[in-house]
Amino acid sequence: MGDTLAQKIIKAHLLSGDTTVGSEIGLKIDQTLTQDATGTMAYLEFEAMGVPRVKTERSVAYIDHNTLQSGFENADDHRFIQSVAKKHGIYFSRPGNGICHQVHLERFGKPGKTLIGSDSHTPTGGGIGMLAFGAGGLDVAVAMGGGPYYISMPKMVRITLSGKLRPWVSAKDVILEVLRMLSVKGGVGKIIEYAGEGVKSLTVPERATITNMGAELGATTSIFPSDEVTREFLKAQGREEDWVALSSDEDAAYDEEYAIDLSSLRPAAAMPHSPDNVKAVEDIGKIKIDQVCIGSCTNSSYLDLMRVARILKGKTVHPDVSLSIAPGSKQVYNMLAKNGALADIIAAGARVLECACGPCIGMGQSPNSGGVSLRTFNRNFEGRSGTADGKIYLVSPETAAVSAIAGVLTDPRTLGEMVCIDLPEEFLINDNMVLAPAPVEEMDKVEILRGPNIKPFPQSEPLAGTIEAKALLKVGDNITTDHIMPAGSKILPYRSNIPYLSQFCFGVCDKEFPARCKEEGKGIVVGGSNYGQGSSREHAALVPLYLGVKAVIAKSFARIHAANLINAGIVPLTFEKDADYDGIDQMDELRLPEIRKAIAEGGEIVVENLTKGTKFPVRCELSKRQREMLLAGGLLNYTKLQAE
16 A cells, blocks of 8 residues: 555654554654744744754744834844844844745745744645644754654545636635635644645645645645646746655555535635635625735735736725735745736735735734724634724635725626736745854854843743642633734734733633732633644743643644643643533632643543532543653753753
């Protein structure tokens, strides 16, 4: 029996474990990336490890999240990251060079290589045939230090694409259809591989849109084969030497299989407040809109924005609509300027933003109160836009542009014949905003620049023998990392200041949670299914750690967040019976007797509800390495012990 594409790359990078589904495997990592919202903490963690120079083939630090300079905090973080990068062998992508995933796809990604990044949308690299994972900053720090990246061996899922997209239907509509089919939980514990004749009709930027939003499926990652389409893209980027042909074996076996006829798809939208709440645009109807935002790591490529420019050419944005457009990279921005497309965008009345994440992470462009915003982004979680009652719809660039002109949600097929846009044979290449690190012989001369906002990594303690604490918070299903640790322009500048961030923890759910934590000194969080979905931000674990959270008991966990909890030294427990969730009320006193012994031995864990006088069993499914990490008090403590 042959191997899937993902299995081939895994086996070529396997350092420990076996490829039995569910078993822990350790992978050699070729490349890493960070962005500034998570990067400062990742580099503080890297420093704490005491490794003088990164050991990867290529590590890149991007500045793309916290680019609003409304105070000294962001600027200080950027200077810190730049100095760390220079000293420790990391390439530095300056502010304005573009969004990490777009730039990495253009300039650094290589088929067949492994990549982890401190951003949940790192699987974008799967569009070029990489095995790319979103991870917590500490996992990235360990990988930069030469350590393996550990995951549970995923199931293999094949989605066979047939046919060809009809005019005005785009790659965004493909991934929205996948989300409709599988849901935001449908990819958990799985790698999604795209195959079939339909793949050949999709460009690399279109493939990257699809793999990017695989994160919204909860998938470990997503991947396309590396074929002649991939080769042409790399050739146009002046990197043909990086190309290798990669595909699954014909007799490869998959755990699940699905099929999508591309020619059957219609323009779609994900309605508030979930990426899987998907309907066809024509079925939703012509709802009035207030705002349109085009860009993000999902839909900011040259191809996307050229299509937008053609739609806007000679037209005017509706007077009731605010339209903003953010190119994904300096390369895209520059090429639009040179060929006149940028002039068409500006003339239509669009507001052009810098090459950064911006509105996608709540950094500006929040809609009006109760406003309807169409966005080409990847998430529409409640409050993520910066407006608590904003109604966010996720759509394709084509649907977004047409609707911005009409003033209502509009099916782009109403425009009639579509003008085709081809990728250029040569992209404009100018890497002058990527700074190389200092040579090894000069690294000791580099001074690390630290501002007053940069605080030390929060310290964890070895796991206690018994945990007894109150259930300081009880939340429902699909709690995201935006619920746990919100983003936005008011909070993101403090990503390196855990004490300050702590006052906003779970603010979307319960503003009194931080105060209760401080009063009690320790606590337990109770959650529903798919707890911790969304961003890879490890702050959603580090801030609860700082507030004294000792354990989280949930029906199920999102992969990255569960790993981040373990990395932080917080015990992730799952109910044996979901019905036991109903037997806990907020502020119940809970006891985990001899939890340290149970974790060490992999034994049975029973939670005692002292308030109710009840007991219920929970699971803690951990590898031997993860048990040792929790006993030590997290990954950083564990790594230090290993080095002794």
